[in-house]
Amino acid sequence: MEDFKKKLRIRIGLLLMLNGLMLFAGILFRMLVPANENALNGNFVSGVFVGIQAVCISLIIITAGKLRSEAELNKAYIVENDERKKAVRLSAARTSQIIILSVLALAFLIASCFNKTVALTLLCVQLFVDAVSIISLLCHSKLM
Amino acid sequence: MKTNIPELRKKRKLSQEELAQAVGVTRQTITSIEVGKYVASLPLAYKIARFFEMPIEEVFDFSDIDKEE
Numbered sequence: 001m002e003d004f005k006k007k008l009r010i011r012i013g014l015l016l017m018l019n020g021l022m023l024f025a026g027i028l029f030r031m032l033v034p035a036n037e038n039a040l041n042g043n044f045v046s047g048v049f050v051g052i053q054a055v056c057i058s059l060i061i062i063t064a065g066k067l068r069s070e071a072e073l074n075k076a077y078i079v080e081n082d083e084r085k086k087a088v089r090l091s092a093a094r095t096s097q098i099i100i101l102s103v104l105a106l107a108f109l110i111a112s113c114f115n116k117t118v119a120l121t122l123l124c125v126q127l128f129v130d131a132v133s134i135i136s137l138l139c140h141s142k143l144m
Numbered sequence: 145m146k147t148n149i150p151e152l153r154k155k156r157k158l159s160q161e162e163l164a165q166a167v168g169v170t171r172q173t174i175t176s177i178e179v180g181k182y183v184a185s186l187p188l189a190y191k192i193a194r195f196f197e198m199p200i201e202e203v204f205d206f207s208d209i210d211k212e213e
Contacts, residue, residue, distance in 0.1 A: 078165070084173040084182050 004077050005067065012063050019056040022049050101129060145183050146205035149174070152196050167191040 026049035033042050066076045079085070104126040112119040153163055160174045167174075169188065176182035177192075184192065184204070193200040 078168055078170060081168070082170045082173055083185050083188055084169065084176055087182070 001073070001077065004080075005073065008063050008067055008073075008076075012060055012067075015056045015060050015063070019053055019060070022053045022056070025049055026053075097129075097133065101126065104129065145180055145208065147177060147180070148203055148205070149178050149192065152198075152203065156196075163192075163195070166195050 026046060029042075029045055029049065033045075066072045104122055108119055108122040108126060111122055149163070153160070160171045160178075164171045164174045167188065168191070173182065173184075173188075177184050189200055189204055193203045196203055
């Protein structure tokens with residue numbers, strides 16, 4: 001349980017860092033982009049920064065709440081380490097990967113009939129996803 | 145895989161939630177194991193068997209595996 005507590009504290013630290021980074025990025029963005037220039041895009045980007053900060057703050061509050069009570073901590077530990085949930089996540093990831101690769105291959109085939117640039121971009125994405133999958137497969141098979 | 149967990153729970157008047165808390169999993173996991181949708185890992189099977197103070201073979205039914213061999 002001490003390891004889990006440490007993990008939660010690290011998570012809070014990372015969220016605080018991300019929050020600070022978003023605040024800094026938001027201020028920098030406002031300073032660099034004049035308010036009247038492309039106002040719609042500017043407001044959208046500022047909204048994204050504020051939204052990420054709001055999510056970070058709510059996650060910090062939730063995580064800190066778990067650390068305060070032993071019962072909540074125990075509950076969170078069970079939820080995060082439940083083996084069925086891990087198996088479900090793994091299975092969902094596998095299915096998602098197959099669907100993404102199939103759709104990309106299909107999209108590449110369709111796009112190759114109409115637009116060379118789009119087709120090549122799709123092919124690059126497919127190859128990148130394949131490369132990441134193979135590398136992570138090799139890494140994990142070495143680890144186990 | 146079939147299990148005797150529901151019977152053992154009922155004998156001891158335990159809810160799924162109580163068993164789940166005792167072995168460190170969620171109630172949904174216990175439900176899935178009981179209905180045979182999910183096969184428990186060896187550590188979890190061991191924890192459940194130890195909780196009921198019984199050997200694993202008496203909690204889980206391995207006859208399907210025996211038949212496969």
